[in-house]
Amino acid sequence: MRMIGQDSLKTRSTLEVDGKTYHYFSLPKAAASIGDIDRLPYSLKVLLENVLRFEDGRSYTVNDAKAIAEWVQAGHSEKEVPFKPARILLQDFTGVPAVVDLAAMRDALLSLGGDPRKVNPLVPVDLVIDHSVMVDHSGTKQALQENVDIEFERNGERYEFLRWGQSAFDNFRVVPPGTGICHQVNLEYLAQVVWTATDAGDTFAYPDSCYGTDSHTTMVNGLGVLGWGVGGIEAEAAMLGQPIAMLIPDVIGxxxxxxxxxxxxxxxxxxxxxxxxxxxxxxxKFVEFFGPGLADLALADRATIANMAPEYGATCGFFPVDDTTLNYLRLSGRDEHRMKLVEAYAKAQGLWRAADAVDPVFSDTLELDLATVEPSLAGPKRPQDRVALSNAAVAFGKDLAAGTMGVPGDKAELRVPVAGVNYDLGHGDVVIAAITSCTNTSNPYVLVAAGLVARKAVAKGLTAKPWVKTSLAPGSQVVTEYLNKSGLSKDLDALGFQTVGYGCTTCIGNSGPLSDPITEAVEDNKLVVASVLSGNRNFEGRVHANVRANYLASPPLVVAYALAGSIKMDLTTQPLGTGTDGEAVFLKDIWPTQKEVSDTVASVVSREMFQERYGDVFKGPPQWQAIKVDADSDTYRWNSGSTYVQNPPYFEGMTAELTPIGDVKGARILALLADSITTDHISPAGNIRKASPAGEYLVEHQVRQNDFNSYGARRGNHEVMMRGTFANIRIKNEMLPGVEGGMSKHEPSGEVAPIYDVAMRYKREGTPLIVLGGKEYGTGSSRDWAAKGTFLLGVKAVIAESFERIHRSNLVGMGVLPLMFKAGEDRKSLGLTGDEILDIEGVEALAPRMTLTLVIHRPDGTETRTEVLCRVDTADEVEYYKNGGILHYVLRGMAKAA
Structure with missing residues (x-):
């Protein structure tokens, strides 16, 4: 990709670092032409630099730069600017379909008369395989090896495909299984803070920035790298050199x-x-952290906060570059020259946060005194539902007694025997305690704290309760290194927290099976059992199908709840158990001091540790190295018998010329959904049930149930994924009161069936479909299949009260209209029940954020007309929609260039 625009503002400058010359586009020089930017938020300065570097008078203009500079005047803007990240980060669940799409695009371009080799990443792309390992085995020394063996057996077809992609595409690297979680690998190794590239013999320096196909890409913002999650569709377009237009965001300080x-x-x-x-x-919005509290906030803590941006709803949570950044780069083994470049470049560009600097202008601010923070959990269903540790048991009890957990109030104290063991099980018992997820496994302070809690517990003779499935999934091999060096691995092992794999595991639903007797007790008695995990997501049906109450907590609290065995225990006042000396042991007796934690971290975490563990990061284990690959083929040789990787039908019948877009006429409602429908509800995730359209498909293809694997692992096969769209076991379609699960009703027959089956019947009848939702439609992970599956089911539009940013964009990227009810109206006020026929008028003249007309034809012959807001937000998105999606837009451009 060309680094040099036309530089109309004459901002190109040079920087000398250790005798090496770097070219860059100077923000201070730009200020002379576009206005004072000293108090522009640091995150927006990164956007401004991007405009200066690519400014060409067409996609990037001087007016774009002026619009960013003018933001300071009001802390807000209604203007949009383009953005190209320095690089792309993929994980394998979302990365495999992205690479599948690139492979399909090569086939499509060949059929249009173009050169398939043009379909190639133009920016560096790293895919980290971290989502495939499952906790099939835990609590033993052999668990890690057994899980790895199963992982390669299950995912051989996917891994073979990725090995082909690694050889077929330029600028594409794969970090093999068993290395770590993508966001932790990004933080510890891939991110450079200042990126460099060569153009026409000159080396250019510019801010490291990143798009990722996982929403927690925001974690790297803790390092001063601007990055956020996008759909796989957007990521693919960015790989192919397309700028993504975005409204200049509000920045909350x-x-x-x-x-x-x-x-x-x-x-x-x-x-x-x-x-x-x-x-x-x-x-x-962007969130940017500032204030004197940053001085004592370790980089790992910053990364933990930045990681959770999707949970607090922001595009990103940004921490500017400062001394803490440099110290972490040094600790994590980065090159000394790179650290000097980072400091010199950041200071030259006004991107360096000095303690005495004047605070930036923000759209709005809020403040937290760190001294007021108390030990907490979040749950039982959403990460924003924080509850103080001291109140967790009471809150769960109230929910249970009120019947909001699906249990009659008079059954709240039910306990039942578990077959074949000497314990019983009741509501609130913790059946999964997992130290997992990039959020916390990247932070040595909380992991060492967990190890110290385990050490003190073991010393007092405590053990985990026998009904708790315990697991530890480090985010990188460095974690194992420092836990081993400190001796804390032995203490964690003693409580059942043996390492089960290097990946996301329980946090993404790869928690593996519970024992059969526990499963039977839960299912037969409808028990509301709990999980406690150090993750970032606890949405319904995500962690485990049989676990209704899920709580996010720090790693040391995960250990504590494994000892306690129940969320109904108040860990601040009740003993965790009885020690070998016969005395009650309380949480305060085994909780380490901050000094104990920090002293241990200082003594065991070293620069050499990172350098050794990342020294040969792309080599992989023997199983990875043994995979054979056809390295000579520019196009992928699809295997029609594969149930993991198939050529998707997105480009079937595609022509070089556009077909005019039209209104939606005679549409039926496929689903009528409430508030806070997440992409976990929409996108296929977790285990595949045999009694489901996806399970039936696999059985038809001679796949044994034990080999079903997860939806995530099968994201490269559209036949599986479209059958699992809207199939979450907890989703409720209001067309069918009292029914839970992915069901719908065909009209006018009134027949009830799985959503996939109903959608395919409508497709055979030539009937377009619409999905109706409430507030915050599409919150949750950045999942392209939530949009792809919606498109493949034949849905032409989604009408909701509000949308989550990524999902709205992904819908447009797949050629599906996102529409918003006007203020004061919703599906209920309009009296929609699911048996109506809908028209959407005005689409032919589509423009950004225009008003369209929704026409409701009711069964009694009456008609209602109302306005809806079209959430195709930018001019580029209009073009994407007219082309049938963003990939079609890119392909047509390539075909014309040929």
Missing amino acids: FKLIGKVKEGVTATDLVLTVTQMLRKKGVVG
Whole structure:
């Protein structure tokens, strides 16, 4: 990709670092022409630099630069600017379909008469395989090896495809299984803070920035790298050199003051921040942290806060570059020259945060005194639902007694025997305790704290309760290194927290099976059992199908709840158990001091550790190296018998010329959904049930149920994924009161069937479909299949009260209209029940954020007309929609260039 625009503002400059010359586009020089930018938020300065670097008078203009500079005047803008990230980060669940799409595009371009080799990433792309390992085995020394063996057996077809992609595409690297979680690998190794590239013999320096196909890409913002999650569709377009237009965001300043008190962890802090920002309302906005509290906030703690941006709803949570950044780069083994470049470049560009600097202008601010943060959990269903540790048991009891957990109030104290063992099980018992997820496994302070809790517990003779499935999934091999060096691995092992794999595991639903007797007790008695995990997501049906109450907590609290065995216990007042000396053991007896934690971290985490573990990061284990690949083929040789990887039908019948767009006529309602429908409800995730359209498909293709694997692992096969769209076991279609699960009703027959089957019947009848939703439609992970599956089911539009940023964009990218009810109206006020026929008028003249007309034809012959807001937000998105999607737009451009 060309680095040099036409530089109309004459900002090109040079920087000398250790005798090496770097070219860059100077923000201070630009200020002379576009206005003072000293108090522009640091995150927006990164957007401004991007415009200066690519400014060409067409896609990037001087007016774009002026629009960013003018933002300071009001802390707000209605203007849009383009953005191209320095690089792309993929994980394998979302990365495999992205690479599948690139492979399909090569086939499509060949059929249009173009050169398939043009379909090639133009920016560096790293895919980290971290989502495939499952906790099939736990609590033993052999668990890690057994899980790895199963992982390669299950995913051989996917891994073979990725090995082909690694050889077929330029600028594409794969970090093999068993290395770590993509966001932790990004933080510890891939991110450079200042990126460099060569153009026409000159080396250019510019801010490291990143798009990722996982929403927690925001984690790297803790390092001063601007990055956020996008759909796989947007990521693919960015790979192919397309700028993504975005409205210049509001930036919310979050001021931190004071210091955390004894006994409080970074997890407690981030759950507090998440609750505050979700209440504030920051969807679609940047959050930037400032204030004197930053001085005592370790880089790992910053990364923990930045990681949770999707949970508090922001596009990103940004921490500017400062001395803490440099110290972490040094600790994590980055090159000394790179560290000097980072400091010199950041200071030259006004991107360096100095302690005495004047605060930037923000759209709005809020403040947190770190001393007020208290030990917390979040749950039982959403990450923003923080509850103080001291109140967790009471809150769960109230929910249970009120019947909101699906249990009659008079059954709240039910306990039942478990077959074949000497214990019983009741509501609130913790059946999964998992140290998991990039959010916390990247933070040595909370992991060492977990190890110290385990050490003190073991010393007092405590053990985990036998009904708790315990697991530890480090985010990188460095974690294992320092836990081993400190001896804490032995203490964690003694409580059942043996390492089960290097990946996301329980946090993404790869928690593996519970024992058969526990499963039977839960299912037969409708028990509301709990999980406690150090993750970032606890939406319904995500962690495990049989676990209704899920709580996010710090790693040391995960260990504590494994000892306690029940969420109904108040860990602040009740003993965890009885020690070998016969005395009651309380949480305060085994909780480490901050000094114990920090002293241990300082003594065991070293620069050499990172350098050794990342020294040969792309080599992979023997199983990876043994995979054979056809390295000579420019196009992929699809295997029609594969149930993991198939050529998707997106480009079937595509022509080089556009077909005019038209209104939606005679549409039926496929689903009528409530507020807070997440992409976990929409996108296929977790285990595949045999009694489901996807399960039936696999059985028809001679796949045994034990080999079904997960939806995530099968994202490269559209036949599986479209059958699982809207199939979440907890989703409720209001067309069918009292029914839980992905069901719908065909009209006018009235027949009830799985959503997939109903959608395919409508497709055979030539009937377009519409989905109706409430507020915050599409919150949750950045999942392209939530949009792809919606498109493949034949849905032409989604009408909701509000949308989550990524999902709205993904819908447009797949050629599906996102529409919003006008203020004061919703599906209920309009009296929609699911048996109506809908028209959408005005689409032919589509323009950004225009008003369209929704026509409701009711069964009694009456008609209602109302306005809806079209959430195709930018001019580029209009073009994407007219082309049938963003990939079609790119392909047509390539075909014309040929």
